[in-house]
Amino acid sequence: xxxxxxxxxxxxxxxxxxxxxxxxxxxxxxxxxxxxxxxxxxxxxxxxxxxxxxxxxxxxxxxxxxxxxxxxxxxxxxxxxxxxxxxxxxxxxxxxxxxxxxxxxxxxxxxxxxxxxxxxxxxxxxxxxxxxxxxxxxxxxxxxxxxxxxxxxxxxxxxxxxxxxxxxxxxxxxxxxxxxxxxxxxxxxxxxxxxxxxxxxxxxxxxxxxxxxxxxxxxxxxxxxxxx
Amino acid sequence: xxxxxxxxxxxxxxxxxxxxxxxxxxxxxxxxxxxxxxxxxxxxxxxxxxxxxxxxxxxxxxxxxxxxxxxxxxxxxxxxxxxxxxxxxxxxxxxxxxxxxxxxxxxxxxxxxxxxxxxxxxxxxxxxxxxxxxxxxxxxxxxxxxxxxxxxxxxxxxxxxxxxxxxxxxxxxxxxxxxxxxxxxxxxxxxxxxxxxxxxxxxxxxxxxxxxxxxxxxxxxxxxxxxx
DNA sequence: GCGTTAATTCACTAGTGAGTGAAGGAATAA
DNA sequence: TTATTCCTTCACTCACTAGTGAATTAACGC
Numbered sequence: 102x103x104x105x106x107x108x109x110x111x112x113x114x115x116x117x118x119x120x121x122x123x124x125x126x127x128x129x130x131x132x133x134x135x136x137x138x139x140x141x142x143x144x145x146x147x148x149x150x151x152x153x154x155x156x157x158x159x160x161x162x163x164x165x166x167x168x169x170x171x172x173x174x175x176x177x178x179x180x181x182x183x184x185x186x187x188x189x190x191x192x193x194x195x196x197x198x199x200x201x202x203x204x205x206x207x208x209x210x211x212x213x214x215x216x217x218x219x220x221x222x223x224x225x226x227x228x229x230x231x232x233x234x235x236x237x238x239x240x241x242x243x244x245x246x247x248x249x250x251x252x253x254x255x256x257x258x259x260x261x262x263x264x265x266x267x268x269x270x271x272x273x274x275x276x277x278x279x280x281x282x283x284x285x286x287x288x289x290x291x292x293x294x295x296x297x298x299x300x301x302x303x304x305x306x307x308x309x310x311x312x313x314x315x316x317x318x319x320x321x322x323x324x325x326x327x328x329x
Numbered sequence: 330x331x332x333x334x335x336x337x338x339x340x341x342x343x344x345x346x347x348x349x350x351x352x353x354x355x356x357x358x359x360x361x362x363x364x365x366x367x368x369x370x371x372x373x374x375x376x377x378x379x380x381x382x383x384x385x386x387x388x389x390x391x392x393x394x395x396x397x398x399x400x401x402x403x404x405x406x407x408x409x410x411x412x413x414x415x416x417x418x419x420x421x422x423x424x425x426x427x428x429x430x431x432x433x434x435x436x437x438x439x440x441x442x443x444x445x446x447x448x449x450x451x452x453x454x455x456x457x458x459x460x461x462x463x464x465x466x467x468x469x470x471x472x473x474x475x476x477x478x479x480x481x482x483x484x485x486x487x488x489x490x491x492x493x494x495x496x497x498x499x500x501x502x503x504x505x506x507x508x509x510x511x512x513x514x515x516x517x518x519x520x521x522x523x524x525x526x527x528x529x530x531x532x533x534x535x536x537x538x539x540x541x542x543x544x545x546x547x548x549x550x551x552x553x554x555x556x557x
Numbered sequence: 558g559c560g561t562t563a564a565t566t567c568a569c570t571a572g573t574g575a576g577t578g579a580a581g582g583a584a585t586a587a
Numbered sequence: 588t589t590a591t592t593c594c595t596t597c598a599c600t601c602a603c604t605a606g607t608g609a610a611t612t613a614a615c616g617c
Contacts, residue, residue: 138366140365140369143604144604144606159606235459235463235511236515237364237516241522244519272524276509277505278509281504281509283511284462287463287465289464290469294477295481295500300497300500311501315502315547315548318547319547321546371573382597383575384575387575561617562614562615562616568608568609577600579596579599584594585590
């Protein structure tokens, strides 16, 4: 008991500062990486922006690649876990008969809420994730590592909702969903200009309102195509 | 007449070599940029890969940014023009009553054919474009410059096909379409692993088979949402 | 207070970045 | 042939890269 208190006190002063500094570095790196990509940011850029000596980043994060991975992993585990839980909850709720739109809502809306309510850090991470998702090789590998389980969980539900549907159609449907989601998270500002200000890149609520419905209809039409 | 012949001969020897070298540089840069991004490639990388002195690239292309823009523009004008023509042809064909799927097919299938039949260069350009599309600021700007006209042409047709539909819904629908298309062109290999080899990233034919149908249904469902 | 441990900075290496300007070399036009 | 123009390379600049290991400073536990 006394040890526990002591440990808590110990982690309170120094280790808390440590954690705070690391978080600051991660936040800044997240912001910069999301805007300029891995090679477009130098450790000095990050250090300057945080206000620490650049070698401190090597001290805390080993090397640049590790820093990038830590930035990505920090929030990837959160969103992955959150969505997995949402899918599990939904599956339990509807028993053995999920709908396509229901499953997609559990997957998409849960995530979009996070970017809406999670503050700037989450939105920067979203833009970073979008870049990673469209980077061949190591980008795809990072996506695999963090998101395969939750994606396969979603696909399991979609298969249940569409038992007659060819597996390929479900995978390609998921591919379309994730592409649309990634471009949303990229928050490039393109839709703003294109629509003359009618739509805004950072209006995740507008996307949430439409996306699951839109995609569910897509799944249905492709899967019923062969019969029709 | 004699002058014309002379000019043609003139452009045959030296200027032809010049064009060949420039094309080689563009091809190689296209390949490398598509894999590692703008900052992930150095002019020396490109030069080494082509087999020329690295300063030659400065001679031909001014600077690195210009080289990138030239790489992007070279094919962007082709696909933009091609799709514009396809949309015009389609509009003429159906008179004043386009369908959503018809318009999307003119837009999407025309493009997907290009990546299927256009060889490796086109596929590299596709992956590059996908990166550009999810890059904020200058990436979005490049997309704007090259593709706004053809995209607005498509949106015009979609509006005609869905006269009751809210404009925002159409813009967001287009946003989903382009997100899905960009992830396809990124050719990351992720769908391959995810599906256990059932789907392949480079199978543009499979995407073509499904995409317009999928997206058309999405548009319909979102646009009829308010009434339903 | 005092030895220990962790955090931070310093001085430095070894290599790379884009880009320039002058010079050499080759094809071309008169 | 000769002057010109274009292509290509060379030598170089200047700034910056990631990362290391030693030195310094600050916090901690006793």
